[in-house]
Amino acid sequence: xxxxxxxxxxxxxxxxxxxxxxxxxxxxxxxxxxxxxxxxxxxxxxxxxxxxxxxxxxxxxxxxxxxxxxxxxxxxxxxxxxxxxxxxxxxxxxxxxxxxxxxxxxxxxxxxxxxxxxxxxxxxxxxxxxxxxxxxxxxxxxxxxxxxxxxxxxxxxxxxxxxxxxxxxxxxxxxxxxxxxxxxxxxxxxxxxxxxxxxxxxxxxxxxxxxxxxxxxxxxxxxxxxxxxxxxxxxxxxxxxxxxxxxxxxxxxxxxxxxxxxxxxxx
Numbered sequence: 001x002x003x004x005x006x007x008x009x010x011x012x013x014x015x016x017x018x019x020x021x022x023x024x025x026x027x028x029x030x031x032x033x034x035x036x037x038x039x040x041x042x043x044x045x046x047x048x049x050x051x052x053x054x055x056x057x058x059x060x061x062x063x064x065x066x067x068x069x070x071x072x073x074x075x076x077x078x079x080x081x082x083x084x085x086x087x088x089x090x091x092x093x094x095x096x097x098x099x100x101x102x103x104x105x106x107x108x109x110x111x112x113x114x115x116x117x118x119x120x121x122x123x124x125x126x127x128x129x130x131x132x133x134x135x136x137x138x139x140x141x142x143x144x145x146x147x148x149x150x151x152x153x154x155x156x157x158x159x160x161x162x163x164x165x166x167x168x169x170x171x172x173x174x175x176x177x178x179x180x181x182x183x184x185x186x187x188x189x190x191x192x193x194x195x196x197x198x199x200x201x202x203x204x205x206x207x208x209x210x211x212x213x214x215x216x217x218x219x220x221x222x223x224x225x226x227x228x229x230x231x232x233x234x235x236x237x238x239x240x241x242x243x244x245x246x247x248x249x250x251x252x253x254x255x256x257x258x259x260x261x262x263x264x265x266x267x
Contacts, residue, residue: 002227002230002232004223004226004227004235004255005032005033005232005233005234005235006031006032006033006234006235006236006237006252006255007031007032007033007034007035007059007234007235007236007237008022008025008026008029008031008033008034008035008237009034009035009036009037009202009236009237009238009239010022010023010026010034010035010036010037011035011036011037011038011238012238012239012240012241013025013026013237013239013241013245014026014245015241015245016243018042019036019039019042019046019047019050020042020046020047020049020050021050022034023047023050023051023054023056024050024053024054025245025246026054026056027054027055027056029245029246029249029252030252030253030256031056031234031237031252032056032057032234033056033057033058033059033234034051034056034057034058034059035058035059035060035061035200035236035238036058036060036061037061037062038061038062038064038065039061039095039099040064040091040095044095044098044099047099048098048099048100051099051100057100057102057234058096058099058100058101058102059101059102059103059200059233059234059236060096060101060102060103060104060105060139060200061092061095061096061101061104061105062092062104062105062107063075063076063085063088063089063092063104063105063106063107064088064091064092064107065107065109066084066088066109071110072109072110073107073109073110073148073151074106074107074108074109074110074151074152075088075107075109076088076089076106076107076108076109076119076120076123076124076127077108077109077111077116077117077119077120077123077152077153078109078110078111078116078119079111079115079116079118079119081109081119082119082122082123085119085123086123086126088107089104089106089123089126089127089130090130092104092106093127093130093131093134093136096134096136097134097136101136102136102137103136103137103138103139103172103174103199103200104127104131104136104137104138104139105139105140105141105174106123106124106127106138106139106140108120108140108151108152108153109151109152110148110149110150110151110152111150111152112150112152116152117162120152120153120162121162121165121166124138124140124162124166124168124171125166125168128166128168128170128171129168131170132170136170137170137171137172137199138168138170138171138172139171139172139173139174139199139200140153140159140162140163140171140172140173140174141153141159141173141174141176141179142154142155142156142158142159142176142179142180142183143176143179144178144179144182144183145183146182146207147179147182147209154183155183155184156173156175156180156184156190156194159173160173160194160197163197172197172198172199172200173194173197173198173199174198174199174200174201174202175190175191175194175198175200175201175202176201176202176203176204176238177191177201177202177203177204177206177217177219177222178202178203178204178205178206178209178217178238178239181206181216181217182206182207187217187222188221188222188225191222191225191226191229192225192229195229195231198231200233200236201226201231201233201235201236202235202236202237202238203219203222203235203236203237203238203239204237204238204239204240205217205219205239208240209239209240210239210240210241210242210248211239211241211248211249211250211251212237212239212251212261212262213250213251213254213261213262214262218262219251219261219262220260220261220262223235223255223261237252
């Protein structure tokens with residue numbers, strides 16, 4: 001079986017450290033890549049330097065959520081907010097290009113209905129066109145209703161319809177096993193069926209979004225399926241650590257040693 005690669009999502013892992021320091025921590029822990037959420041307050045030169053020193057790739061980052069205090073969680077599906085959405089897309093592309101990231105996640109926001117669909121399509125087409133010259137992939141991610149109530153993009157089926165409608169070669173699905181399992185179930189089957197449109201895979205325990213060594217979804221089964229499918233890109237560890245990231249990394253050590261992710265009796 002092929003060796004799986006893993007990316008540390010620095011929005012959750014080592015989130016108590018400055019982002020460049022978190023890159024070094026991920027390297028020391030044995031990760032193959034990193035990814036982040038909203039790095040815009042950090043000088044991109046410092047990120048680029050940390051990536052160069054460690055040899056890690058930055059996989060991706062998110063567009064701005066908008067006014068978080070007002071409850072916003074993305075802008076690109078909000079009718080009438082096209083200018084704001086594109087004012088979030090452009091700097092995301094620029095920052096990603098500066099640090100050599102592979103993709104940007106365009107966040108839809110809280111919306112519903114046909115007009116929201118049309119707005120999201122138009123903004124995604126814009127993002128794909130702008131990202132193309134930088135060899136960037138645009139990804140979209142369905143979020144579950146428990147964590148993101150009212151979020152426009154809810155299911156992989158909806159995401160695939162958008163990808164098909166837009167038809168841009170650099171538009172892909174971000175398949176988060178945690179969100180998919182909570183919304184749709186049958187995560188391994190969905191992974192298998194959707195592999196051709198997947199641009200990135202993330203994971204966390206279900207239902208508490210902790211490390212993948214416990215919970216309702218067997219990551220021994222998930223990781224085995226991914227290896228069998230021949231997926232070779234790093235898998236994004238995007239889980240809540242409860243504080244001390246290093247104390248949660250037994251699963252990574254187990255995978256590297258060829259053993260089970262979860263100890264016997266944890267599921």
